Amino acid sequence: MTDNKTYERLYEKTIPSVVSIYVTPNDASRPTRMGAGSGFVYDNDGSGGHVVTNHHVTGGADEVELRFSDGDWRTGHVVGRDSGTDLAVVAVTDLPTYAKPLSVATDAPKPGQEVAALGNPMGLDGTITTGIVSGTNRSLPTGNGFTIPDTVQTDAAINPGNSGGPLLTLNGEVVGVNRARQGDGIGFAISGAIVSRIVPTLIESGSYRHPFLKISTVDVSPIVAEANGLSEPRGILVVDVRLGPASGALIGCEATRTLRGREIPVGGDVIVGLDEKEVRSHEELMRHLLIETQPGEQIEVELVRDGRKLTEQVVLGERPKAKGNGRIGITVE
Structure with a gap:
């Protein structure tokens, strides 16, 4: 220790x-x-x-x-x-001279790595709490129907007032921006990779344009794989496809199947890769879109359709500023 x-x-x-x-x-x-x-x-x-x-x-x-x-x-x-x-x-405009910039990491920390959260919890200035990285590439809801991918989970105490402060390695490098949520010993921080991607654009232009696949999806769990006749629970099922230039090459579900008391969407494409990188979950898809792409780019989507593997070229749109569709278990990309 x-x-x-x-x-x-x-x-x-x-x-x-x-x-x-x-x-x-x-x-x-x-x-x-x-x-x-x-x-x-x-x-x-x-x-x-x-x-x-x-x-x-x-x-x-x-x-x-x-x-x-x-x-x-x-x-x-x-x-x-x-x-x-x-x-x-x-x-x-007049930062104190002793207030030096903190270095932001672009590589994800490792689970088990020791970290410290600094900030102002409950109005208590200059507080430090310590713990480890409990997990990486988590998704957090934003309240607008979308999620933040690539967040860092930690057991360091992060309470109201900690939000916005740094999650630091023992070398003083920022691996996340703390985001307080209600939880029992679970804290989250927006990753250094996202900070490095987003903040320079915010400084330059004041806002950030998010890429958008214009689809709603659900992870392929064992029950989703069974309902769709898939050999393994892998990838992301396309449930709905919105109209627009980014959606024409993908096919959503047009039916459902009741399995063990649950209604499961069936028949849509299953995304298994983006730009020659394997995609096993919603978190991996969202991380790739946010950190590696931008609106207007053409990407390669590797998918399974009717039991066949194929690749479609898809042009990304720009994410709208809208609230979620209210469907439980469905995630919008």
Whole structure:
């Protein structure tokens, strides 16, 4: 087990780069301080820079207040936000000189690896909690019908107020942006790979265009495989196909079959690969789309149709800003 000195050194090294974020509502009739979260310094040119946090921390605010570890306060301007990954970027023109940028990892951490979460849980500035990486490439719902892929699961305590703060390796590298949810000893963080993909675009243009296959899917579990006459539970069944340039080459389900008391969609394509990479689950499909592709690109979709393997060329659309379809067990890509 790692000794306390290691965590002490990690804390001393990184806490100057971690900020508490307070949001003031635009409505003057409401309390002057509405919510609190966390963030970390992403870049700093010596006078100004950017802080990364969660989109749900900043909400619709244009300005936020930031409190640094030495008690310095700054006003930040929200210059980019993406509800699809729950990330936001705050520009600060006069960052304290001691607030150095934290390095963001692009490789996923390994389950069992020790990590620490820093932030402002329950309004308690400068808090560190520790644990391990419990799992990787998890999917988290965003509340708009889509999910965030490639999230990191940890048993480090992540409570309200931790949202937006860094999940760090013992070397001080950011492997995730903490996202507080209700749970018993389970925390999640948006991966460094997603941060590295999304944040530069948010800084440059203020928003991010998500690729979209325009289909609804369900993972091929054993019961789905049985209902569709598949030899093994592998891949993703296309349930519905939306109209549009990205959907014409794929076929959805047109019927259902009742099996062991459950109604299972049948007859659609089964996606087993993208761009010559095997796809075994919804998480792998969504990670590839988000990190490796962009709207307007043509991708190769390897699939099984009527027992035959084939490859279709599909042009990706752009994800709409819409709520989910309300169907349990169905995921929209």
